[in-house]
Amino acid sequence: MTASVDNDKALCLDLCDAQVPPTAELRRWIRTHLRGLGEEAGYDLQLICTELIANAYEHGSMPGQVRIEPAGRDGLRIEVDDSSTRMPILRRPPPDSYRGRGLRMVEELCRSWGARRTRTGKTVWAELFDPSGDKDRLTAA
Template sequence: MIGVSESARALASTPGFAEWSFPAEPGAVRAARALVRDTLEEWGLGSVTDVTVLLVSELVTNSLRYASGPIGVRMYSHAGPTLLVEVSDPLPDPPTERVAHPDDEGGRGLQLVACASRRWGTRRGNTGKTVWFELSLPG
């Protein structure tokens, strides 16, 4: 799989935690979707798979569009009744939520994240930023 190291594959098998790094190349979005989908199915979280894959796809696409370095994706499911998903890149500037007009081809990704998630936000790190969201888990 593009940009996924053997150590990242090993972490992905840790119950409740998965982490991957992708190069800022067009195949990153497809690879992230596949790994997120497979991991959530493995964890028995099929009920949130489609929405998680959609939101990860939007955030990885944003990173790919604006950042030039590696894109990281992390998922945690062991922190209570929520799934926490993080997408990181080396660009320090937080994304800007904007209002898309009906004819605009873009500008809806963060609106989608805000509407579909329980909570979401951004934080700066030493080498860039992380955009995160939480989804409520059933049960």
């Protein structure tokens, strides 16, 4: 995994080298590079990112990059790329199923989410309310 902060103030994490979803590393990376985010919003961000990359590994193919960037004055946008063109499906699993609820959690925790096709596959994105409103909350440290 390779991490960077680009010129547009987006945190970027390349997933190309990881054979399995690097969920613990992702959560550590978020805690290291996002400051001033409230505890609840921080946990929500970690859960949303974990779910989106897990989906990229399970339902997509060749996960590419995770990006976190400011979205307006009071939000954060999370984007996860993969090389599959299959769009995500918001499911309604039966009560006894142990799978299929991830995007429902994302939907509940975010103010909006969606997906768009790209030249190389798709990007799944989610926007989260950030009560800190700190434009400089993303750090390269």
